[in-house]
Amino acid sequence: MRRRLVQTDSSEWPLLLRNYHELNIRPGHYTPSPKYGCTPPNRPLGDYVSNGVIVLDKPSGPSSHEVVSWVKKFVECERAVSIGTLEPRTTGCLLVCLDRSTRLHKTRVFARSFEYVVLVQLHAPLEPQNDPQSSSCRPISPQEQVSKALESLRGEQLQRVTPVISKVQRQLRLRRIHKIELIEYSEKKNHALISVSCEAATSIRTICIHLGILLGCGAHVHELRCIRSGCCSENRNLSTMHDVLDACHLSNTKEDESYLRRVILPLEYLLTHLPRIVLKDSAVNAICHGAVLKLVGVLRYESRIEAGSEVVLMTTKGEAVAVAFAEMSTASMATASDPAATAARVKRVIMDRNVYPLGWGFGSAAVKRRRVETANPLLGNELGGQAGQGQGNGVMGRSASTVDSDTPML
Known part of the structure; x- marks a missing residue:
């Protein structure tokens, strides 16, 4: 009697393991290693903090660099860096990466767009005006004038996004505004509350100055808040500086990790x-x-992979190994017959080395090489130099641009 397979529902699994049962399966033999690695939420506290990020609600007053230095002091970590920079008077989402998660800083795979809510102060009240392009005699209200001016600001703009006193060179840069709309307008206070969705390093204050020029009255930013930074929103997992300080104090004095694990999130x-x-x-x-x-090292893959797109390489326990560029699409992976075909090339390695066991050096060529090195070390060095020019054991090839000098030969 054939055993009936029961499919596991993984819709509630954490982070990268969510909907794991929907991934496509590559046929082939696979032997798991349960004693290596750990699911991200269940890491030991030291590793959890080192592989963590904080979605911080930045207060008004201190700069982003000051806030990051305070977090680094509270958490007692070696490295900390913020994704994006908010001005001192700006509040809202500030993403802070700790220790190993700082490796994601230069990848820019998660903070390519930002969303702001801006309270704009108009320098003069707006008067109703007649539209020369309209056949009706109905005047255009001030609210409609602001909405029309905001519509013209959508798209690409040339900006000098850095202040006058800055370490970054001041030059014209092209920035794209994806969405900008009016939320509310107050004729009594000459205030306009607008929502802006734009790419990274866009100057919101420059947008408000351009709005004042279009309206003919002048304008400046009265209040500014970042409500979304990449995939992080203020509606979920947002923590204040008091939360970080209280969580660290509770962990150090009472040995209670629950609060700290709620404030710090895994990098996945x-x-x-x-x-x-x-x-x-x-x-x-x-x-x-x-x-x-190589394709022989792939166990499962998602259905929305395109050649050249960015993908995350993960373990069966949901740990992020690296960010890579896909060399094959989903259809190519499903139909390819060559196990030595290249599936992806690494862009940035995230996981530390030797967390999992070595997967090379057990083939017949590697065993023969070790015997030669044992019998004659000088001859073994010459053979080792020739072997380093190949592709190893055929399972994993080398990528010269991403290999360090202390990398062992395959």
């Missing part, structure tokens, strides 16, 4: 929007050493 939280490729445990350490991913 920032990568949930990327297509996923699940690796075999034997291929994880090779990726951490800079190897390109």
Whole structure:
């Protein structure tokens, strides 16, 4: 009698493991390693903090660099960096990466767009005006004038996005405004509350100055708040500076980790929007050493992968290994017959080396090489230099641009 397979519902699984049952499966033999690795929410506290990020509600007054230095002091970590920079008077979402999660800083895969709510102060009241292009005699209200001016600001703009006193060179930069609309207008106070969705490094104050020029009355920013930074929103997992300080104090004095684990999120939280490729445990350490991913090392993959797109390489326990560029689409992975075909090339390695066991050096060529090195070390060095020019054991190839000098030869 054939055993009936029961499909597990993974819709409530955390982070990168969510909807794991919907991923496509590559056929082939696979042996898991349960004693290596750990699911991100269940990491030991030291590793959890080192691989964590904080979605911080930045207060008005201190600069982003001051806030990051305070968080670094509270958490007692070696490195901390913010994704994006908010001006001292700006409040809202500020993403702070700790220790190992700072490796995601230069990838820019999660903070390419921002959303702001701006309270604009108009320098003079707006009077109803007649529209020369309209046949009706109805005058245009001040609210309609502001909405029409905001509509003309949508699209690409040239801005000098850095202040006069800055370490960054002041020059014209092209920035795109995806969406800008009027939320509310007060004729009594000459205030306009607007919502702006734009790409990173866009000057909101410049947009308000351009709005005042279009309206003919002048305008400036009265209040500014960032409500979304990439995939992080103020409606979910937002913590204040008091939360960070209280969580660290509770963990140090009462040994209660629950509050700190609620304030600090695993770095995988920032990568949930990327297509996923699940690796075999034997291929994880090779990726951490800079190897390109061969098709034989793929266990599961998502259905929305396109060639050249960014993907996240993950383990079967939901740990992020690296951010990579896909060399094959979903259809190519499903129909490819060559196991040595390149599936992805690493853009940035996230996981530390040797967390998982070595997956190379057990083939016949590697065993023969070790025997030669043992019998004659000088001859073994010459053979080792020739072997380093190849592709190793055929499971994982080398990527010269991502391999460090201390990388072992395959």
